[in-house]
Amino acid sequence: MEQGHSVEQLTQRLRTFADERDWQQFHTPKNLAMALAGEVGELLAEFQWLTPDESARVMADPEAGARVRAEIGDVMIYLTRLADVLGIGLVAAAQDKLTDSARRYPVATARGRAVKAPR
Amino acid sequence: MEQGHSVEQLTQRLRTFADERDWQQFHTPKNLAMALAGEVGELLAEFQWLTPDESARVMADPEAGARVRAEIGDVMIYLTRLADVLGIGLVAAAQDKLTDSARRYPVATARGRAVKAPR
Amino acid sequence: MEQGHSVEQLTQRLRTFADERDWQQFHTPKNLAMALAGEVGELLAEFQWLTPDESARVMADPEAGARVRAEIGDVMIYLTRLADVLGIGLVAAAQDKLTDSARRYPVATARGRAVKAPR
Amino acid sequence: MEQGHSVEQLTQRLRTFADERDWQQFHTPKNLAMALAGEVGELLAEFQWLTPDESARVMADPEAGARVRAEIGDVMIYLTRLADVLGIGLVAAAQDKLTDSARRYPVATARGRAVKAPR
Known part of the structure; x- marks a missing residue:
């Protein structure tokens, strides 16, 4: 089976893995979040x-x-599978959150400080 | 900044993000695992x-x-950053673990059963 | 050693257990929170x-x-030990938090609903 | 309501708290473990x-x-509630586990070392 290094390839392999074992029934978001x-x-x-x-x-x-x-x-594995069953693009979700963090933590004020910013 | 959808692009953007803010000092594996x-x-x-x-x-x-x-x-974000500071390829580590799981959970015996296999 | 069923007795036994093994050095709040x-x-x-x-x-x-x-x-075990090294009364902290929750979730409005209330 | 400092008093108050709000339906062990x-x-x-x-x-x-x-x-709060719905004595479970740990980590060999012992 394809074992490439992209998230899409991993996602597809995990889907096949669960299908072959009839494990989709266990893979609700609630259960996968617990496993994660x-x-x-x-x-x-x-x-x-x-x-x-x-x-x-x-x-x-x-x-x-x-x-x-x-x-x-x-x-x-569990994070990729969870994102897949939720229909969420894993890397895109991270990139969007990072764009948000860049706004909340401007370089000028955040430099060298590990303080939580308000939302 | 580059916001592509590959893990490599996310890894690089996170590295720049931490560098600009002088946050590498906080990003030990121990701390990142806690944040994760x-x-x-x-x-x-x-x-x-x-x-x-x-x-x-x-x-x-x-x-x-x-x-x-x-x-x-x-x-x-934290999983990608943690893998990067440890020098671990995130998707490759998952693919290798999945290969191991395929061996531990053969389709014939694992089908429809959520029981933990011995290592 | 005393193995009574009060939190105070458990706290004392854990303290002795750590002292005898010279494990206080590992029992920082950060480490104990991770172990928990x-x-x-x-x-x-x-x-x-x-x-x-x-x-x-x-x-x-x-x-x-x-x-x-x-x-x-x-x-x-880890929760009791963590509270002890922080000097926090474990049951008292829970009772105080519950008093706070009783205020945030009045019976009349919270009945049968699992919705998070504002702080 | 009683707000004493014993685990039994906390357990009883939590039970009443859940009953009054008809929250027992949400308090399965699975859900409480997640909340914990x-x-x-x-x-x-x-x-x-x-x-x-x-x-x-x-x-x-x-x-x-x-x-x-x-x-x-x-x-x-969630640990006490979880133990209660499972019918587990919280402090007794910890005392028993600690007795087990005392056997696995004898003072002579465990002193000053944070290494995991075999079960």
Whole structure:
């Protein structure tokens, strides 16, 4: 099966994967959002006892690095599938949100500050 | 700035966005994983009181649909940024994990069943 | 060691547990919040493919029930420890928040409706 | 209404709160687990850009401290309610899990090390 590196190819492969297993019945947005959150929880667990500096070097450890890459993959799988069943373009949604953030956090005032801006 | 629909274009725009604001200092994997989880929490909140069927119709409501799309965008932003600072190819990691899942869940035995397979 | 059923007894036992292992160094609020979220992710995974009705019967299955009880225990452990290192009274914080919710959701208007009220 | 500081008193008050508003229909374990995760996401957001040291001083800032206390309260509310609808004793579940952890992490070998033990 096609295993290309575009989101569209991943989306299509996930759709086929679910269809073949008759898993569409489980893939409601509610369930997929829970599965996404569960995978993010596993990703957090990889970082929870590391200092920020240690977390920045995590990929240098082959075992921890492989676990982190697998968790990132799991999160992307459920996020892509969720966006697909909702009919949302994943990258377009991110680009639009980033345009909004650029307006809320102008370079001049946001520089070097991690403060939340009003909406 | 480039706002294309590929993950690579999103990755590059996020890098520039962080650089311009001197936000790389905050963007450790540990911090980004937390931010990702925080956004997933906001996404869950959109679905928590809906039945699975109601969740499948959420995009039909313009206000709820816009909120869900914005939260999906936020989740994708932090996931893309996290993969970038870790040096992980986001779609490739998902494709590899899916190849692994295809092995763990053969069509013949997994059909119509939502049971977790052993690793 | 004392294993009583009050939050104060649990708090004290957790403090001793961390002290004996020299784990206070890892127990910053940031790290404990991540550990809490990781455990909540495992709890979500128990419910993600269940219908709401199936989730209501989960304790009738001895294996699933034991897993859910253990995850609830893990979540409570990190929540209690987090409140302790922050100097927050866990039950008092919940009671105060509930008083606030009673004001925001008067019985007359909130009855049977799962709509979020303004703050 | 009774606002005592025991988990039992909180559990009873939450039960009355839900009954009065006819909210039991929404309070399936699946939905409550999602609500719990959503509140934990808000708690994470308070700590995401802080260093571990800064997180340890968060209660010294009256505004941030009040937000953190309110989020801790929200998390405890949903955790207590979830345990109640499942018929699980919240503190007992934590005490039992801690007994299990004491076995998995003996003081002699676990001292000063944040490594996950096998089950």
